[in-house]
Amino acid sequence: MNPRSRAGASWDAIVVGGRVAGASTALLLARSGLRVLVVERARRGSDTVSTHALMRGGVLQLRRWGLLDRVAATGAPPVRRATFHYGAESMAVSLKPYAGVDALYAPRRTVLDAILVDAAEEAGARFRFGLAVTDLARDGAGRVVGVVLRDHGGVSWTERARLVVGADGRGSVVAGRSAAPTIAAGAHAGSYVYGYWPAADLDGYHWYYGDALSAGAIPTNDGVACVFVGGPQDVLADATRDHGPAAAHRGLLARLDGELADRTAAPPYGAVRFFRGMPARLRRPYGPGWALVGDAGCWVDPLSTHGITDALRDAELLAVAIVSGSASEHAEGIALADYQAQRDRMALPMQPIVDRLASHEWDLAEARRLLRGLSSVMADEVEAIRGFDLAPTRTA
Structure with a gap:
C-alpha cells in the first residue's frame, strides 16, 4: 500500500465521468491494483452524442486491452472500406491489415461505454451513477484531495482521494474548478x-x-x-x-x-x-492532486471523428503516469508532466487540420489536402500506440 494513500484518502483515484475516457482510465488503474471510484452524473447505460467511428488507433487500444472481441460480439459491423465523396467524385479506400487491426468499428455509445464499464468493474473499480460533482475538496495548501458529491435527493458529502481525474467532457467541472489553463485553442467550430x-x-x-x-x-x-x-x-x-x-x-x-x-x-x-460545436481546446491536463483526460483536456471538432480514439489513447497515457508517479508528490509531478508531453506530441499536429476542416470554408482541393494531412497524423499516432506498454505496474 502506498503510504501517502493511507493518510486520509479513501481512494487512490476518483474519476469524474464514467464514459469512454473515464471508464478506460479506471479500467487500467484498477488492473494495476489501485482503488478507484468512478462517479458519473448520468444514469447507467444512457446514450450520449458521438460520431461512433473508431479509427485504427482506437481499435488497436481495444484489442490490446482484450476488449475488441466484446465489441465485435455486439454486432457492430466490421468496417473495411471508407469512401470519400468530394462533390460528384468518390474515392474508396480499403483498410489494409496493420498493427493487428483488420477492421474498424463504430459501436453505439450505449454499447461501447457499457463494455468499458463492465471491464473496469471486473478489474475492481467501483462505479456510482447519478451523482453530481459540485466542487473539489482541497487541503490547507490548496492541493485537490477529493470531490464534493450531491445525489438526486440533494444530499452532499465529500469523497477523498490521492488524485482526482476529470473525465467529464468539454464542460468539465474538474477543469473549471481547478482553473486548468488552455495551452492551445482553435478559431472555428x-x-x-x-x-x-x-x-x-x-x-x-x-x-x-x-x-x-x-x-x-x-x-x-x-x-x-x-x-x-x-x-x-x-x-x-x-x-x-x-x-x-x-x-x-x-x-x-x-x-x-x-x-x-x-x-x-x-x-x-x-x-x-x-x-x-465549439473551437478546439487543449488544456494543461494536470495540477496538484488533479488530472484531465478525454474531452476535458483535449477537445477537437467532431468532424475529426477522432474523439473516442483520443480518449482511449490518453486514458492509457494517464494511467501509466498515475501508477508510475504513486510513490510521492514529486514523482507524480514528473509523471504527469510526461503524460502531457506525450499527449501533446500526438494531439497538437491534428488541431490546425481539424480547425480548418471545422470552418467549412475550404474548397474540394483543400479538403483533400487536409484529409491527407489528417491521415498522416493518425498513422504517426498508431506507431506511437504500438510502443505503449500494455499494462502499467504499480510503484510500491
Missing part, C-alpha cells in the same frame, strides 16, 4: 444535425464534402447508421430554428448529396438532434 436510419447495406464509412457542408454515414449496431450533416454554426442554427432538426437535416443533405438524402428518406429511428 462546426455544428451538426444527426440521426439514425436503416443502413444494413452500407459498405463502410462514407464521408462527404462540398457546398460548405460536410456529412457522414457511419454503420453501427442493429443495422442502422448514424447520418450527420455539418456546416458553419450560423447555417446549421438558422436551418434548425426555421425548420426543425429533421427538416433541416433533409434539406442540407439534399444540397450536399442526393443519394445520401435518399438514404434518409425513410423515417429515422428516434429523434433527429442538433449539436453545436
Whole structure:
C-alpha cells in the first residue's frame, strides 16, 4: 500500500465521468491494483452524442486491452472500406491489415461505454451513477484531495482521494474548478444535425464534402447508421430554428448529396438532434492532486471523428503516469508532466487540420489536402500506440 494513500484518502483515484475516457482510465488503474471510484452524473447505460467511428488507433487500444472481441460480439459491423465523396467524385479506400487491426468499428455509445464499464468493474473499480460533482475538496495548501458529491435527493458529502481525474467532457467541472489553463485553442467550430436510419447495406464509412457542408454515414449496431450533416454554426442554427432538426437535416443533405438524402428518406429511428460545436481546446491536463483526460483536456471538432480514439489513447497515457508517479508528490509531478508531453506530441499536429476542416470554408482541393494531412497524423499516432506498454505496474 502506498503510504501517502493511507493518510486520509479513501481512494487512490476518483474519476469524474464514467464514459469512454473515464471508464478506460479506471479500467487500467484498477488492473494495476489501485482503488478507484468512478462517479458519473448520468444514469447507467444512457446514450450520449458521438460520431461512433473508431479509427485504427482506437481499435488497436481495444484489442490490446482484450476488449475488441466484446465489441465485435455486439454486432457492430466490421468496417473495411471508407469512401470519400468530394462533390460528384468518390474515392474508396480499403483498410489494409496493420498493427493487428483488420477492421474498424463504430459501436453505439450505449454499447461501447457499457463494455468499458463492465471491464473496469471486473478489474475492481467501483462505479456510482447519478451523482453530481459540485466542487473539489482541497487541503490547507490548496492541493485537490477529493470531490464534493450531491445525489438526486440533494444530499452532499465529500469523497477523498490521492488524485482526482476529470473525465467529464468539454464542460468539465474538474477543469473549471481547478482553473486548468488552455495551452492551445482553435478559431472555428462546426455544428451538426444527426440521426439514425436503416443502413444494413452500407459498405463502410462514407464521408462527404462540398457546398460548405460536410456529412457522414457511419454503420453501427442493429443495422442502422448514424447520418450527420455539418456546416458553419450560423447555417446549421438558422436551418434548425426555421425548420426543425429533421427538416433541416433533409434539406442540407439534399444540397450536399442526393443519394445520401435518399438514404434518409425513410423515417429515422428516434429523434433527429442538433449539436453545436465549439473551437478546439487543449488544456494543461494536470495540477496538484488533479488530472484531465478525454474531452476535458483535449477537445477537437467532431468532424475529426477522432474523439473516442483520443480518449482511449490518453486514458492509457494517464494511467501509466498515475501508477508510475504513486510513490510521492514529486514523482507524480514528473509523471504527469510526461503524460502531457506525450499527449501533446500526438494531439497538437491534428488541431490546425481539424480547425480548418471545422470552418467549412475550404474548397474540394483543400479538403483533400487536409484529409491527407489528417491521415498522416493518425498513422504517426498508431506507431506511437504500438510502443505503449500494455499494462502499467504499480510503484510500491
